Amino acid sequence: MPDFTDDLKPSYDGTAILQAERDRSSISVHELSKHLLSRDGFLERQNRIVPILENEPLFNKRQQLNLSRPERYHLGLARAKALRRLVKKHGWDHEDHKMAEYLTDEMSPYHLHMSMFSTTVKEQGSEEQKKYWWPKIESYKMVGAYAQTEMGHGSNVQGLECQAKYDVKSKEFVIHSPYLTASKWWNGTLGRTATHAIVVAQLLLPDAGNNGAFLSQGPHPFIVQIRDMKTHMPLDGIVVGDIGPKYGYTSMDNGYMLFNNYRVPHDALLSRYAKVDPTTGTFRKEGHPAVVYGSLTNVRATIVMHARLVLARAVTISVRYTSIRRQFKDRDAPNDTAPEMAVLDYPTVQVRILPLLATTFALHYTGEAMYNLYNDTRASIDKGDFSSIAELHSLSSGLKSLCTTYAANGIETCRRAMGGHGFGGGSGLIGINNDYLSKPTVEGDNWMITQQVAAYLIKKMTSAVKDTSNAAEDPTDELFKLYLSDRDRKSSADIICDGEIANGAILEAFRWRAADLSYQAYHARVVQKKKWNSLLIQLHKLSNAYSEMILVQNFAKALQLSRLSPATAITMTHLFQLFSLHTIDADARSFTTTNAVTSSSLDALPNLILMLMAEKIRPHAVKLVDCWALPDYILDSALGRYDGKVYEDLYDRAHRRNPLNRTTFNVDWESDEIVLGSGDGGRHLLAKL
């Protein structure tokens, strides 16, 4: 319905402001986008698939925040199925499908089928098993889930309570949940969607020396049909369902599942590495399951690369919005006619958003390095050489922890920097925030897995201390030996000399700190023999310090190797400096106590950071976020629109889209009627409570 607001304009023009921001920077968005997003044809793929999804009514996002959680699953399933049909229609490959899922920006109820279910069959199934299952998996004739985590155990996989006891007589495994806490829990795709599941259970085999008793061989994966293929009802002896509402993942049916002495055939055990003799029930390991760690590393590289795009979304939205948004005049402005300032021109806003902008690039180059390292290592693994896997896996734990923490915290930092509108649906951050908050926990809790890095570094330091030769077996070894040779040095790095930033000294400072903290941890654990648990906080800090070093090193190295045009390259160097100096400033004390940076340099940091932000990064901020090439379709944000029509879009969402505005209410408290004229005294509500 037309009304007097139809022709109203905002009092200033966001489109013109963003255009002016773009005009004043010499960065080439095209060049930098290509530089950042060419791997596996990402950019081309995105450009191709966005318009297809935008044209499918089922994939419009206009009302998503107004749906109930059950409706969100309905929608998620409808979209998952429609995507499969689009795969067929457009002849998409697996990467295309993944791109479409990414753009849809919600977790597909098919997700676990596409990922952990199929990966596990591929990696842990015998040749025979793969031959049987693969065609069914590929055709989506079945839908698989991955049921490992239980109500009582997540991180501690060895503590899983679900049992698979081998019955020699019938040659079957009997899967059983002896406790409520043995219930499978959290497992995606399991709740309402899956027909099959990988069930990870304690493999219990007859104890040859002890008649009637059983011995556990630890947790192993079984492939199990859980629902009838026609009625989709759970099979007898299985209770399975969706666990209910969560912070995020509304479209995903995270599930629970319990078994009551449920029998599966001998070949349900995925037996590439673990074999049970059908007749005797004796156990035999075969091959080297370490290859699985290899693929976990790849998963973690993907997590880092995903973190950078998630963070880039929050940064894109907040940079665009705070460039447009005006609030308050400069307190020191000479006269009363001064215009209000752009919010991004306040240092208190810059210091929250711009270091995160720099972080997107830091994550990018380390993600790239992880992919490259994994591919190099993969070649060795394929040749049967697993020696580098331990290092790769340990280091990737620290990076997973640090990078997902950056992104999870960064979304909220960006949101708060946007003031009131940041809290509204028009921010475009609600969904991504709710979903992403899972990341610090899943795939290894961010506080727990840092122990793996620390344990690895303590081991390396122990050998470096013992080994007096000069030959270094890898970069960590080299770092530690250099450190040990110079441990009593009195000097620390002058990262700022006469107001100039010394990039080489920055690297040196991060390296020294990481080595020194490694030595301290080694000394506490190996020399002083302190209890592991008493060192956990120290070890967590060590892991972060080491991972920060990796981020800074990879950033610097990539800039050395890149062939960016001079104007772009100099800004990238400033981003490197901002990321590094801000990281040092945020943990200045650890750079002092490790004697890594001079006190005068630390004192100079705050002003240098202010200068870098205001003079070197701020003028290019809008173009730097443009480089991440995030389409409006995925941003789904009034505040972050490419064209700057912030207020027009906010108004559209409120005035034209909001279904609540179509109902008129009875606000008289003496009446129990809710919708005016309905005569319904809240019955429609009570029925749902």
Added chain:
Amino acid sequence: MPDFTDDLKPSYDGTAILQAERDRSSISVHELSKHLLSRDGFLERQNRIVPILENEPLFNKRQQLNLSRPERYHLGLARAKALRRLVKKHGWDHEDHKMAEYLTDEMSPYHLHMSMFSTTVKEQGSEEQKKYWWPKIESYKMVGAYAQTEMGHGSNVQGLECQAKYDVKSKEFVIHSPYLTASKWWNGTLGRTATHAIVVAQLLLPDAGNNGAFLSQGPHPFIVQIRDMKTHMPLDGIVVGDIGPKYGYTSMDNGYMLFNNYRVPHDALLSRYAKVDPTTGTFRKEGHPAVVYGSLTNVRATIVMHARLVLARAVTISVRYTSIRRQFKDRDAPNDTAPEMAVLDYPTVQVRILPLLATTFALHYTGEAMYNLYNDTRASIDKGDFSSIAELHSLSSGLKSLCTTYAANGIETCRRAMGGHGFGGGSGLIGINNDYLSKPTVEGDNWMITQQVAAYLIKKMTSAVKDTSNAAEDPTDELFKLYLSDRDRKSSADIICDGEIANGAILEAFRWRAADLSYQAYHARVVQKKKWNSLLIQLHKLSNAYSEMILVQNFAKALQLSRLSPATAITMTHLFQLFSLHTIDADARSFTTTNAVTSSSLDALPNLILMLMAEKIRPHAVKLVDCWALPDYILDSALGRYDGKVYEDLYDRAHRRNPLNRTTFNVDWESDEIVLGSGDGGRHLLAKL
């Protein structure tokens, strides 16, 4: 339907674990609860009202997370109305009503009527206006909203764009929204509920010396009817509605509103302090509106007290759950039969949760002090003495900023410390987190309002520098004069001597740091004449440092005065120490650069904090959260239940309550049917998109 899971038990007993935790501590929960929660009969009131709400079907929270956002408003309105009827039925007073709203744990659509609308009429209406409006307000015959913030301006109230132009001829104000950004925005109760609103608009009056021109007298409040009392439809010339989904406040109808030359009578202007001559249109100020700042201070004391209860909820849930939850054996345990450890026994979990437990008490004592200070000041205000308001208001800005940041961040810290289950609806934190994330922005943005504290401290330091007399006019003045008399001291505080914590030295360190940072800010702004905006980050840190000092001082003072039994008192002292030392450790560098604490003390901090947590606080943690007396009704948390039945409750939510499990789906991607057997190819979804 009964099934084999009905009789399953968790593999360990949460009830027994919590009982054992309670048995091993000598803290008197009864004593401490009374100590914390007696103001205004809080505890008695809570105990009386909880059972009433628990018995009302409309107030059960079992399905809240499964409702859509529009349904949440329906429910919110139904509850708001039902609460009014309960007020009548039980003869509740205003505090009872507020308690019931607090327990309901969602923002009532009536909320602004009860708060800002009625307060503004009371404080800014003339005697005549109050006489006319008050009976209508009290009886809820009308529902009022408070429409100040606009799409384009929130913090900068002077920049509001909505106009009220006085028409001398008709003796009416013409309210008009010249731009889209002039739209009222965010205003609670306005979207669907309100019949009336306070509209804050630029008061434009005829410019006597300039025929036909108007001059703005700045923003003023008008009381305006916006909807028809029978049809509840917006009146002609007004567009009003709900702005749509947000992070939180799902039950609240935050609104937008625009005016098209909408005429209101002369007496719509609330005229206690601002009068417009009806005939000439000339403006006259009357009285001292500073009293309004006084009530803002009271609002801020309430915010601090609310922050402590919000944080106490997150801490209660996480302490109970991590006391029960087991994961991993001790890595240094002598043998394989060691039990898994309680998660709260890991230092990496303690360091996240226990300082926040200490923070709840720190916030409490400062909230109490603010109430007391306000009441003392109130007496002066009532006598017409406004001299202390500036100080009170400035300091309350810093505390609002710091305390709401603590609570907002603390909820998420507690959630992450709970691992996977923290992400589920059973955490009980989803609603409170989503709602509370607004607090760092509303009632003064947390980064912006710290300027008020800093400006005040710079002013005070400037006079302290100039004034060479020894007489101090208030505590800040006293602090600054002491500091100035000793500014060149070489020593700093030894807060730890021979492993003992020196409480007096802790206070001294916080005081010295605050004074030194105040001096630095004074020097930069007043002596070096640096631009205000270039100092914003420094000023923000100053405000936080000063507010931390206030928290630490009030905590220490309250413990000195309290008559707690010895066992409880000693633990409270340990909580004071944990809060203080953790705060110092988290910003150790600022205690170094201000020369406030010795380097050896700072080095000793981490181990002392570990010791305090593990030995002094951990044994009492469960009882210390029990003291906050948060009923299960408000926690609404499986993880945080008083009786420890974590897993039973999680399972109940999933298996018995989740409506999604009542639907069976068609997961075959080649079919577009969603619900199995319905034949509906997603039409039910598309209609909602």
